[in-house]
Amino acid sequence: MLVSESALRTFTENIFLAMGCSKEHALLAADVLLLSDLRGIDSHGVARLTGYVRLWQKQRINPTPNIGIVHETPTTATIDGDAGLGLVVAPFAMQVAIKKAEQYGSGWVSIRNSNHFGIAGYHALMAVQKDMIGFAMTNASPLVAPTFSNERMLGTNPMCYAFPTGKYPPVVVDMATSAAANGKLEIAQRSGKQVPEGWIQDAEGNYTTDPHALKSGGSLLPLGSDREHGSHKGFGLSATVDILSAVLSGANYGPWVPPFVSFLEPPADPVGTGIGHFLGAMRVDGFRPVNEFKDHLDNWVSRFKSASAINPDQKVIIPGEPEYEAEIDRRKNGIPLVDAVVEDLNELAQRLNVSPLRPLKGKF
Amino acid sequence: MLVSESALRTFTENIFLAMGCSKEHALLAADVLLLSDLRGIDSHGVARLTGYVRLWQKQRINPTPNIGIVHETPTTATIDGDAGLGLVVAPFAMQVAIKKAEQYGSGWVSIRNSNHFGIAGYHALMAVQKDMIGFAMTNASPLVAPTFSNERMLGTNPMCYAFPTGKYPPVVVDMATSAAANGKLEIAQRSGKQVPEGWIQDAEGNYTTDPHALKSGGSLLPLGSDREHGSHKGFGLSATVDILSAVLSGANYGPWVPPFVSFLEPPADPVGTGIGHFLGAMRVDGFRPVNEFKDHLDNWVSRFKSASAINPDQKVIIPGEPEYEAEIDRRKNGIPLVDAVVEDLNELAQRLNVSPLRPLKGKF
Numbered sequence: 050m051l052v053s054e055s056a057l058r059t060f061t062e063n064i065f066l067a068m069g070c071s072k073e074h075a076l077l078a079a080d081v082l083l084l085s086d087l088r089g090i091d092s093h094g095v096a097r098l099t100g101y102v103r104l105w106q107k108q109r110i111n112p113t114p115n116i117g118i119v120h121e122t123p124t125t126a127t128i129d130g131d132a133g134l135g136l137v138v139a140p141f142a143m144q145v146a147i148k149k150a151e152q153y154g155s156g157w158v159s160i161r162n163s164n165h166f167g168i169a170g171y172h173a174l175m176a177v178q179k180d181m182i183g184f185a186m187t188n189a190s191p192l193v194a195p196t197f198s199n200e201r202m203l204g205t206n207p208m209c210y211a212f213p214t215g216k217y218p219p220v221v222v223d224m225a226t227s228a229a230a231n232g233k234l235e236i237a238q239r240s241g242k243q244v245p246e247g248w249i250q251d252a253e254g255n256y257t258t259d260p261h262a263l264k265s266g267g268s269l270l271p272l273g274s275d276r277e278h279g280s281h282k283g284f285g286l287s288a289t290v291d292i293l294s295a296v297l298s299g300a301n302y303g304p305w306v307p308p309f310v311s312f313l314e315p316p317a318d319p320v321g322t323g324i325g326h327f328l329g330a331m332r333v334d335g336f337r338p339v340n341e342f343k344d345h346l347d348n349w350v351s352r353f354k355s356a357s358a359i360n361p362d363q364k365v366i367i368p369g370e371p372e373y374e375a376e377i378d379r380r381k382n383g384i385p386l387v388d389a390v391v392e393d394l395n396e397l398a399q400r401l402n403v404s405p406l407r408p409l410k411g412k413f
Numbered sequence: 414m415l416v417s418e419s420a421l422r423t424f425t426e427n428i429f430l431a432m433g434c435s436k437e438h439a440l441l442a443a444d445v446l447l448l449s450d451l452r453g454i455d456s457h458g459v460a461r462l463t464g465y466v467r468l469w470q471k472q473r474i475n476p477t478p479n480i481g482i483v484h485e486t487p488t489t490a491t492i493d494g495d496a497g498l499g500l501v502v503a504p505f506a507m508q509v510a511i512k513k514a515e516q517y518g519s520g521w522v523s524i525r526n527s528n529h530f531g532i533a534g535y536h537a538l539m540a541v542q543k544d545m546i547g548f549a550m551t552n553a554s555p556l557v558a559p560t561f562s563n564e565r566m567l568g569t570n571p572m573c574y575a576f577p578t579g580k581y582p583p584v585v586v587d588m589a590t591s592a593a594a595n596g597k598l599e600i601a602q603r604s605g606k607q608v609p610e611g612w613i614q615d616a617e618g619n620y621t622t623d624p625h626a627l628k629s630g631g632s633l634l635p636l637g638s639d640r641e642h643g644s645h646k647g648f649g650l651s652a653t654v655d656i657l658s659a660v661l662s663g664a665n666y667g668p669w670v671p672p673f674v675s676f677l678e679p680p681a682d683p684v685g686t687g688i689g690h691f692l693g694a695m696r697v698d699g700f701r702p703v704n705e706f707k708d709h710l711d712n713w714v715s716r717f718k719s720a721s722a723i724n725p726d727q728k729v730i731i732p733g734e735p736e737y738e739a740e741i742d743r744r745k746n747g748i749p750l751v752d753a754v755v756e757d758l759n760e761l762a763q764r765l766n767v768s769p770l771r772p773l774k775g776k777f
Contacts, residue, residue: 197722283636
């Protein structure tokens with residue numbers, strides 16, 4: 050089914066309003082989810098809406114949070130999200146970082162007591178709109194085992210760096226620190242396909258290509274897959290995300306991070322509150338004039354796009370470019386949703402007494 | 414040959430003095446190289462001393478640089494290294510970052526017109542000594558091809574994050590963003606061994622296990638090795654290092670980065686000056702009391718050390734722990750140097766009229 054941006058946006062806003070969010074929060078949370086669907090990152094958009102609702106129903110998400118700064122210096126702050134939607138808490142925190150950067154050159158915020166914040170790119174791009182460099186990371190439910198372990202100790206803990214450009218789309222590096230994102234595994238599970246070796250291991254720590262291994266005690270592997278190919282580096286990056294997001298803010302870290310799914314209970318012995326994020330903004334003109342930076346980054350992009358291609362049909366992809374192209378296409382032509390997501394959303398609409406999603410095209 | 418820390422330190426200082434460095438700079442540069450050897454990162458210590466000397470002889474390293482801030486805000490700065498040793502320029506820049514952090518909570522410095530800065534960990538650990546979180550990255554001579562390309566466009570571009578702890582060694586994530594560091598390849602070249610698939614490709618972009626492939630147009634692969642295992646993430650991280658270090662500061666980036674070796678000439682059409690670094694420091698107490706952070710990070714380390722091991726003989730390694738243990742051992746028992754390095758250093762000593770290296774143990 051193909052749905053227009055505005056129809057999906059209104060639908061999503063109505064779901065958040067039905068959860069008891071304020072108008073302002075509902076619009077903001079919907080904006081974060083929509084950008085994910087627009088940019089082609091289908092795993093992090095409205096496909097997760099039912100997940101947020103279920104956590105709210107379990108009273109693990111507070112729809113009317115009192116988000117506040119609990120500690121700060123001119124350029125750093127710790128924010129307590131009051132168990133609110135990360136979709137709302139993170140943009141609030143990023144505004145704080147941006148304000149500090151406007152005044153002092155840079156701003157850095159560690160966040161506790163939050164929930165899933167959608168795509169990291171949304172938050173980092175808030176800085177880019179102000180001619181700043183944006184940083185965004187978050188910890189997440191434990192699914193990834195450190196090198197040499199078969200225990201789920203870390204989330205897919207994404208990190209994002211976003212840079213303003215001149216004539217090209219912003220450069221946006223937005224990546225899980227695991228070899229494969231969990232969304233890719235879910236796709237393989239649904240389609241009944243095997244996954245490549247190096248993505249997951251079974252409960253005993255043997256490589257497996259069975260995408261269902263995660264359901265029987267298996268775990269995702271860090272970026273690098275094995276020690277020989279640098280999985281200790283993926284582990285180190287994931288650890289960095291965990292420490293900056295949670296050890297620094299007072300959120301839960303490592304295996305204590307509460308699960309995003311409502312059917313699993315949070316650990317009984319928390320070491321902090323909720324999950325954690327880390328966000329930052331640095332003014333480009335804190336280093337050199339903005340136009341100089343953009344000219345050189347354009348030159349960088351141009352040179353990398355023309356790097357010698359192994360296969361002439363597959364040129365080098367600049368980070369953020371495919372998402373930018375998807376966004377232009379989907380804003381104009383609509384957002385495709387798979388049947389399972391549409392069914393989920395319709396069931397949700399009925400339950401919360403919200404107008405159903407209307408298709409731009411396709412069966413309903 | 415085994416050499417004492419103090420003997421190797423004096424020897425190294427004397428080499429830098431012979432290059433015309435000031436006493437202060439010679440001591441500092443030697444300190445950076447020594448820490449690498451002490452921490453067991455043999456590829457980045459005195460083994461590179463002849464490399465620095467050769468670049469100085471070609472007048473590509475200025476032994477008496479006038480290092481200065483060329484642009485700043487309260488928490489950001491751009492520093493021009495005046496073609497000095499990165500071993501001297503980077504600690505200068507880190508001091509600037511630390512001072513800004515002391516005053517405003519955080520400090521961030523992008524550096525141009527520099528040279529190889531040794532191990533990233535040295536600079537990041539300067540912040541840790543002040544109960545700050547340290548960040549250090551640098552770009553480097555192009556050896557790595559982006560995903561889908563067979564052209565050397567990026568250096569092994571390391572990134573380092575370092576965190577102060579309580580009872581455990583500092584957590585130090587210090588990693589090349591390529592699948593394997595160049596040093597590992599050099600070891601395989603010397604020993605005549607093949608390397609694992611996924612480290613390098615030949616000039617046409619085919620996987621190869623021949624460690625000499627780099628000499629015939631081959632290239633290193635980004636962390637992740639291939640697209641399926643996330644090499645676009647390694648490329649994205651490397652791009653981030655390149656942009657923060659060089660596009661932001663006005664250094665050379667991508668394929669324009671001048672080679673570290675004296676027998677290769679820098680590109681004739683530079684896009685900036687020298688190579689670039691990016692360093693930062695954030696006060697832990699800008700977010701929460703230092704003792705709280707350290708207690709939780711100790712708890713984090715303790716929990717990860719006890720994560721279920723696949724093989725009971727191989728527990729999870731905390732980033733920075735092996736290097737810390739090497740440092741304790743080598744400070745006490747001496748630093749082992751391979752014959753080729755000792756020969757190099759002795760030849761250097763003779764050429765620069767410096768007292769030869771005296772062994773603690775082993776033949777001379």
